[in-house]
Amino acid sequence: MAAKVSIGVDIGGTNTEFGIVDGDGKVIERAMITTPKKDNINQFIDDLSTGIKRLVSKYSDFDYQGIGVGAPDGNFYKGTIEHASNLPFQGVIPFVSLLKERFPEMKKIALTNDANAAALGEMLYGGAKGMKNFIMITIGTGLGSGFVVNGELMYGSDGFAGELGHVTVTSEGRECGCGQFGHLETYCSATGMVRTAFELLSHHNATESLLANKSFNQTTSKDIFDAAKKGDEIALTVFEITGDILGQALADAVHISSPEAIFLFGGPVASGELLFKPVRESMESHLMPMFRGKVKVLPSRLRQGEAAILGASALVYK
Amino acid sequence: MAAKVSIGVDIGGTNTEFGIVDGDGKVIERAMITTPKKDNINQFIDDLSTGIKRLVSKYSDFDYQGIGVGAPDGNFYKGTIEHASNLPFQGVIPFVSLLKERFPEMKKIALTNDANAAALGEMLYGGAKGMKNFIMITIGTGLGSGFVVNGELMYGSDGFAGELGHVTVTSEGRECGCGQFGHLETYCSATGMVRTAFELLSHHNATESLLANKSFNQTTSKDIFDAAKKGDEIALTVFEITGDILGQALADAVHISSPEAIFLFGGPVASGELLFKPVRESMESHLMPMFRGKVKVLPSRLRQGEAAILGASALVYK
Incomplete structure (x- = not known):
């Protein structure tokens, strides 16, 4: 049976990193694109999707469970990035919806803010296991x-x-x-x-x-x-x-x-x-x-x- | 079928009140004893139990779901009252255990601090319904x-x-x-x-x-x-x-x-x-x-x- 993996995306003010993570919290491979300086969200989503698809095609044997995104001012309920002061995107960006258009086959796409994402990482893979x-x-x-x-x-x-x-x-x-x-x-x-x-x-x-x-x-x-x-x-x-x-x-x-x-x-x-x-x-x-x-x-x-x-x-x- | 009710107990620094509450949050009848000034927990539990039993025998047709206790410094997990600064009881009092000895037939006996109890009351019967x-x-x-x-x-x-x-x-x-x-x-x-x-x-x-x-x-x-x-x-x-x-x-x-x-x-x-x-x-x-x-x-x-x-x-x- 194919090993279950997920994709993590970290949107930062300077760079956006993404990678394939296995069930034990091992990063199998990762890549990076530059977070744009100007508000061009569609171009950014396209670049990010191309990068993710390249990784996925390289590891096509895995069973992909979904994509998780951590972003400043990310909203888990709405899947949006809202008025992020350290990102160039104005207003409310329906990030999860935009990503779903590029990855209709993914079982789950979710987004939260970067600190919440870190908390989840600590709970699943770090020092907070079992807490x-x-x-x-x-x-x-x-x-x-x-x-x-x-x-x-x-x-x-x-x-x-x-x-x-x-x-x-x-x-x-x-x-x-x-x-x-x-x-x-x-x-x-x-x-x-x-x-x-x-x-x-x-x-x-x-x-x-x-x-x-x-x-x-x-x-x-x-x-x-x-x-x-x-x-x-x-x-x-x-x-x-x-x-x-x-x-x-x-x-x-x-x-x-x-x-x-x-x-x-x-x-x-x-x-x-x-x-x-x-x-x-x-x-x-x-x-x-x-x-x-x-x-x-x-x-x-x-x-x-x-x-x-x-x-x-x-x-x-x- | 007998109406389901529960018993609420509020332990205060001066008085301890208790009453029978129906499913709509109506207090059917209540009573009060004086919270002791000295650390005599067994006497207090006896007096409280006698008072509750008197109420229960008066309304013996109800289906009693349990007893809930609100107390300063009450601990929900342990069912204890711990080092309460406004009560005379020293140290850690296993309040729920003591009450269970007097009410072995009650389905549930639980305790929390008074503010948590108030929050539950607001959620079930007050302005926080549905929140x-x-x-x-x-x-x-x-x-x-x-x-x-x-x-x-x-x-x-x-x-x-x-x-x-x-x-x-x-x-x-x-x-x-x-x-x-x-x-x-x-x-x-x-x-x-x-x-x-x-x-x-x-x-x-x-x-x-x-x-x-x-x-x-x-x-x-x-x-x-x-x-x-x-x-x-x-x-x-x-x-x-x-x-x-x-x-x-x-x-x-x-x-x-x-x-x-x-x-x-x-x-x-x-x-x-x-x-x-x-x-x-x-x-x-x-x-x-x-x-x-x-x-x-x-x-x-x-x-x-x-x-x-x-x-x-x-x-x-x-």
Whole structure:
């Protein structure tokens, strides 16, 4: 009998990756196209379909279960991508419908946002195997989250649940991409860490810092990690502040949903204990007694380069 | 055929009420005993059981489906009441087991915390009929919450989910009963409103306020409502501040769970638009665009005096 596989598609702001994933979460082969810079959705769907068909024809022996798509601002209920701020497509894109026109033979085509996809990947193939209640946090340009409740993703009434990046951590705080102020992702994302670094540089007039010689646009969270490893005080303080604020927000999320574990995923997670230690300490210090010492904060077990495709492909089974 | 009914028990800090509830959410008859002041759990269970048996023998024609219990710090999974700060019982009380010993014939005996019970009541008999995703907020001495996700109560990994009252709204804020600081219920509860009133009295040295002539312990949220109706500025400001903070916390809860509606229940809810207007305005102002104008904030449709019994009785069916 033909082995059952699914196709995962990860639409990112720069590139769109896709691949064939087997039942054990092994990526058999993957490919990539450039996400367009301009709003030409039909061309993009055509290019993506051509790429997927090429892979499928190369592995024609498999039993294809479907295509799962992870995209920023993706809506699971409607199969749409809506007003995505990091994609060029305007308005509401009926992505699943457009893809179904190209793949009428596929048993299932589904779409969700990238953080929800990552949560599914963690549940099927990663560290959350067997867990019924956990939270996935994806830290990149922004901060995304997927809440798994009773073994199912929490989509809410309209498919948009899980926007932990937009809870308020400081009223009157930093300006957020969504137009509001003081939201979590303005502090606890790769971008937020850079903002914190530059706030600290200016506050302390820290001309001696390793971070004082690059522009705002050129500085990355990786630069902050590298500087921290060399003992740079500004960089070390960035991790303390980021961990403090993230830990407080995670405590709030625990009070609401009481998960077994929280998984962190994304570039800054590679910083290891520099990030996890202050996160855990802050979370514990904000928890009411009955939650203390119960909730694990763990790095994602999905490989950075494959997680998005794996997660998206998992959508076919959930 | 005998009509199916269930028994609801609401354990409060002062009184324990119980009653027979029919399938339409009508309380057929109810009774009350005093919740003991001292930790004598066996005496309490005996008294409660005697009271319930008296009701049952009076209505012996009914087909009893079970007993549902709502209690502070009640745990649905374990059927326990754990370290309840507003009850005299120390440690972990195996309440469901103790009750089963007295009612071996009952098909089902279940227990949850009072806010979860209220959420079930709203779903089966109140304004949340037919809703799959909503939040119930109970405002009393503290602030409790029950999250309904995909038509089911969210209990989390250990049965303690839904503690919205303990999310942090201001780090370094007011001291909370749980030992932490700045938690929501220190501001947005009947007690929190009195604390806000006294903070404002002291800040403005408001000797002319209608609230300036009663002690801290004697002042209630009802006094603040009465003073606000007479135009008292301190009282009006209490509602503004309470609404502001609650609205921000509700926006966070919306970002996480994307509910169809949020129901408010409890004494201060009787203040109507004085409370709801600033709550709605603040919530909307903190929401990211895709959630704005979507989430209804409504008063509970359960009658104040019956809600707890109704909610507890609903547990038998869920």
